[in-house]
Amino acid sequence: MNPEFRARRVVLLAPVVLLAAAVAFVAQRPLHHRAGWQPWLGTVNAAVFWSLVALPLSAGLVRVLARRRGDRGRGRSFAEVAVVHGTVPWVWMILLPGPGAGVAPRRVSLLPLRDLYEVLTQGTPVTAVVQIGGNLLVFAALGCFAPVRFRALASVPRMLALGAACSVLVETAQYVLWLDRVSSVDDVLLNATGAGLAALASRRWWAR
Known part of the structure; x- marks a missing residue:
């Protein structure tokens, strides 16, 4: 269009x-x-x-x-x-910030797939869809449109790496700013995956 x-x-x-x-x-x-x-x-x-x-x-x-x-x-x-x-x-x-920002202990989850497993097994289906879907969409626009604009980013591995790097920065900011949120490696994995999938979806329009 x-x-x-x-x-x-x-x-x-x-x-x-x-x-x-x-x-x-x-x-x-x-x-x-x-x-x-x-x-x-x-x-x-x-x-x-x-x-x-x-x-x-x-x-x-x-x-x-x-x-x-x-x-x-x-x-x-x-x-x-x-x-x-x-x-x-x-x-x-x-x-x-969460309700315990600046007060609750900082939380970090570095074991891959643990948080994702807990969401799928202990949470409701709606919660799982919202959390997983939301994390996939965080950098979806970046993954979709950055390769269209910048030829240097017209690669799925590069967009996976860029999505992961941006996610690490955000998770680090959550920890440093003491926002009462869990800085999780699973969020990084989902954010990067969302960027990569969005890049694949826009592949026909990538910059040449």
């Missing part, structure tokens, strides 16, 4: 999506019992809400960049904006 046409469609659909997101956000807000800025910035729903708010801005940015670059720059502009817009909200959600 033409990137400029796609951007226009996003601009037209954005008000409808934004209205639905606003209604859902206001409806769930009292459930958090938080005051001040936290309901607006410190919840998963807030991260989703603001990513939807930014959709029209991202679509407009694609059009601006494409116009500056000419016809040959449409795909490049869309890929650049998509990488940022599709990755930042996930990283934001990962770095949200």
